[in-house]
Amino acid sequence: MLPFLSVSELQAQLRSKAVSPLEALEALEARIAAVDPSVAGYLNRDFAAAAEAAKTADVTLPLGGVPIAIKDVINVKGQPCTCASKILEGFISPYDATVISRLKAAGAIPFGRTNMDEFAMGSSTENSAYGVTHNPWDLSRIPGGSSGGSAAVVAADEAFAALGSDTGGSIRQPAALCGCVGLKPSYGRVSRFGLVAFASSLDQIGPFTKTVRDSALLLNAISGHDSLDSTSLKEPVPDFTAQLGQDLKGIKLGLPKEYFIPGTDPQVDAAVRKAIAQYEALGAEIVEISLPHTDYAVGVYYIIATAEASANLARFDGIRYGHRAAEAANLLDHYGKTREEGFGPEVKRRIILGTYVLSSGYYDAYYLRAQKVRTLIRQDFTNAFEKVDAIICPTSPEPAFKIGDRSDDPLRMYLADIFTIAVNLAGVCGVSLPCGFAQVDQRSLPVGLQLIGKPFQESELLKIAHAYEQSTEWHKARPTIG
Template identity: 55%
Template sequence: MTTPLYKKTAREIRDAVRSGAVTATAVTEAHLARIAEVDPKVDAFTQIWTDEALAQAAAVDAKVKQGVDPGPMAGVPVGVKELICTRTGKTTCASKILENFRSPYDATIIKKLDAAGAIFLGKVNMDEFAMGSSTERSTLKTTKNPWNLKCVPGGSSGGSAAAISADECAMAIGSDTGGSIRQPAALCGCVGIKPTYGRVSRYGLVAFASSLDQIGPLTKNVEDAALSLNTLCGRDPLDATSADLPVPDFTKALTGDVKGLRVGLPKEYFTEALNAEMREKVEAAVDVFRRGGAEIVPVSLPHTDYAIATYYIICTAEASANLARFDGVRYGYRHPGAKTVEEMYVLSKSEAFGPEVRRRIMLGTYVLSSGYYDAYYLKAQKVRRLIKKDFDDAFEQCDFVMGPTSPIPSFEFGAKTENPLEMYLADIYTISVNLATLPGISIPCGLTASGLPAGLQMIGRPFGEETLLRAAHCYEQTSGITLGEPPIA
């Protein structure tokens, strides 16, 4: 085997490091060299923690040498989204308002990954405060899609997806409020899973929309997603909304077959809004499941068309409340010209929030304001229940729901920044999953004629990650679809 170390999967790296076949130091060096080689083109990484990563790797290697268990993620190089609090480096949320913020504590998932032997290579790019679907809203840099450098990587976890697809790390942490893990995974041709709300602690995730946000991994394959979830999931006393449920060994769910599974195809996901090429890929995927012995069941999610309106009321309302904390007092940017407390609030926010963040704060403030609360916010909470009920009803007939992740493949920079509503509409297939608090996974299902990845999404019952992983893994193993290497050109 002469596969370069940076091409190896997390599981391969973990096994090789644990057995002593390769050192975590060698793995880390190989990835740092890969970053130095390709990141000037891709621009996924916003911070590179060379010294800290090599120190972590040396600690893992010392454990292996002493015969001490180095952990289930030993030596796995990880990229961390800019909104996860880390004591190392900065936590900027890709925003001017936090451009110098150094978290005094680590997020729970950072502590867990560190204890599991993972190596943090640095931080990766995102849309400011995770508000966007293309990573063009970052104030830090412009991340490119490794499959076509003229095209966006998706968002908001665009840096995470691009870094995986360009082999700069073996696992990347993303967060998903309305598709921000799954959509960039689809656009960059990697695997991304949003676990059920409550599966993963949100302690140390800078809040965007608290009833929708969830942390999850982006990986090169489904097995690595399962392996990562083993470490990431679980109850955390520091997050009262984390679920008090046992965490299974997710890798045991990868049985390699889908016999007897019932795959629900919602008719609302296969309308004219779906690009013809994407439809073709998803239909080919349906055939793979049929051939594998799964039962294909037509289902209906009748409130699908109302999901975007519902989502953008709830997420902007929650965002406007969450972002009110950036007052220039305890942390974050303070305008130097502020003479009064009110000026400090107003000038600091007005100067340091970007246009998309300001727009969402304005919308959220509007829908919560006196006279409009019932008409917008309360109405959206009611429709949210109807959307959740659609899925509950569908799961009476099927074990998971399948369809495209995004109605369109990646697009060129600037193509959708002028019309915010058009950008929102591209989230049609992913946002219902957050509204209904369900787990969803995106895996590659081919390349378009222009060489851009297409993503297949599977949506499961609450805490049904094992079924999703089993189905996605079987598809990956039996579809015969491999994307090959992105040209990074």
């Protein structure tokens, strides 16, 4: 069945003319109609426009004729972009994000919008104003977040691939919980222009795919300097598929002792340790390392990310776009009401926290101190990468939890990100890939392996990920939805 193919497999079919881009799109449409009522990964699809694009698609292009799902935080001209928030209900993007114009130039067809935590704030996709997304492996569980829709639609074969954004783990954690490959590129690798900003010093766009090769293909298409994003770097963009298939002789993988802690679910721990043993069998050398400031990462993150968010979300004022309160006594009342009505509880919490840590009298104690500890966290990685080529650890301390389990316990929810957050603070790259299953309530729940790479060394990182993937069968497993 067509929708079960990876991007690379679909490309082969398109290029041999065994299948036309329109047939591929229609097969995907049928699959979405069959399973999305259960998964609820999409907020919106535009098959009419996608069909027009498919009819003229050039399949010789790098992603020619491949439909791609897009997290509802990245602007695609003419499509809705709500960030899963009521404050942007009805907003239609007047322009393409740089990643979208690059995907289109590579022949891809961005056709649908995936659900997420409102403004990418959350780890479960329960913070969406438009309903929860269900994990395809167990519909009573969360898909992770904040890019939960993108992870779920790829895992459920309702998309060949998707884009998400990762500020503290929002690509890697849902990829782990749904059993797909999620890549957070190095900060500055991919343009953020047209990505609705959450925390600008941490946000990065990246792909969700069924295989590591597909991840490299999508990264090829979206990477590179952009004059419209001053934080995108003028680093050369290699062909990220070039090193795939190379062996792991001489590769050193670091095992950070701070990431192997008692709080981790025993089945997650066991699956990750088995993957580490597999890496040894593949010829990699395992070296114990230390990232001594790990314990402070969540605290640093929730100061810096909320501070940046409180500033970024100031643009939602009910004037130029978005929701506007019907009646207001004066200007301040207009702002206050518009934002009260438009934002959901988690966004409000983070605006309050971010405003507080930046406010007069508290800036030095919270924000400046957090920025200094961020320096130490970054140095931890710099020091570690002098000894090893990549770091290996779990992506998430636990498999997917039940919908509703901790939606009213923000601190507990924040701690779900302990293994992913430091990567964003340091600006390095990281990937999550399937490494087994945990058996919970007679269901198989995916477990993710996280590999962390040196800044701008995604080629090396993907090579290491690919070697493991190809030596196991995990990436071939598919959920029975229902």
